[in-house]
Amino acid sequence: MSQLTRAQKDEFIEFIAYLCEEASKEILPHYGPDVEIERKSDKTPVTLADQNAEKRIREILAERYPEHGIIGEEYGSERDDADFVWVLDPVDGTKSFISGVPLFATLIALLYKGRPVIGAINQPVLKQLVIGDCETTTLNGKPVSGRSACQLSEATLCTTDPIRTTLWQNNADWTALPPKTALYRSWGDAGGYILLCSGFTDIMCDPMMEIWDCAAIIPCLQGAGFTVTGWKGGDAFDERCIIAAKAPLHAEVMATLYPNGQ
Numbered sequence: 001m002s003q004l005t006r007a008q009k010d011e012f013i014e015f016i017a018y019l020c021e022e023a024s025k026e027i028l029p030h031y032g033p034d035v036e037i038e039r040k041s042d043k044t045p046v047t048l049a050d051q052n053a054e055k056r057i058r059e060i061l062a063e064r065y066p067e068h069g070i071i072g073e074e075y076g077s078e079r080d081d082a083d084f085v086w087v088l089d090p091v092d093g094t095k096s097f098i099s100g101v102p103l104f105a106t107l108i109a110l111l112y113k114g115r116p117v118i119g120a121i122n123q124p125v126l127k128q129l130v131i132g133d134c135e136t137t138t139l140n141g142k143p144v145s146g147r148s149a150c151q152l153s154e155a156t157l158c159t160t161d162p163i164r165t166t167l168w169q170n171n172a173d174w175t176a177l178p179p180k181t182a183l184y185r186s187w188g189d190a191g192g193y194i195l196l197c198s199g200f201t202d203i204m205c206d207p208m209m210e211i212w213d214c215a216a217i218i219p220c221l222q223g224a225g226f227t228v229t230g231w232k233g234g235d236a237f238d239e240r241c242i243i244a245a246k247a248p249l250h251a252e253v254m255a256t257l258y259p260n261g262q
Helices: 006-030 048-064 094-098 165-171 189-197 217-223 247-257
Strands: 037-039 045-047 069-072 076-078 084-092 105-112 115-123 128-132 137-139 156-159 183-185 203-206 227-229 242-245
Touching (some): 006 128, 045 048, 048 069, 115 189, 128 189, 137 189, 137 217, 156 189, 217 242, 227 247
Parallel strands (some): 156 183, 156 203
Antiparallel strands (some): 037 045, 069 076, 128 137, 227 242
């Protein structure tokens, strides 16, 4: 539970929606087959959409909350020891973005004293904005809570990269999980969590995340009533990985990954 008042939450929720709107204006002009791609030092792709969107968000934050800190994927950290810190991933899923797949999204989170308390997932092409405050979650302003828990055999399981070796981390038996579900797809990146919160899928797993990948997502999942842990069964934010499902189903997932316990 966050320590923010309802008035503070409402103020920040309105503001985070504005940040997403402004980021979209920088992203959409670059969406399409002619997008120019650069490579970072780690060989991952980056575009002007990533860079310009984060620059715009930082400009607005400097004007509105100059005392707040910022952690951004593209331009690093400033005042990251402040009580309030904004965590920015202007285009989560750049590979999807450059491939024309609308699973990418802008991720913006607000940390308070080191913990994520508000998060936004914004898909500008589909015009889907999910905002969560750890207690409630909305999609385009309307409350969402995913769909009710089903049995594992009836569930749709998604992950961003189905061959990433970290799916087997902590000695998890990942190989055993997909065959026990009804459907297994790589509908991942941030868009996968929009599908989860809005009731189209049942399980979302991401085994390796940076702070800007997970900080915005966790308040949305918690507000929608999902059980959210890391691969070790602990705090997803601390572990920097996510296994998310409704409570009874989440237990089935963990029991499948660790049939002999952890």
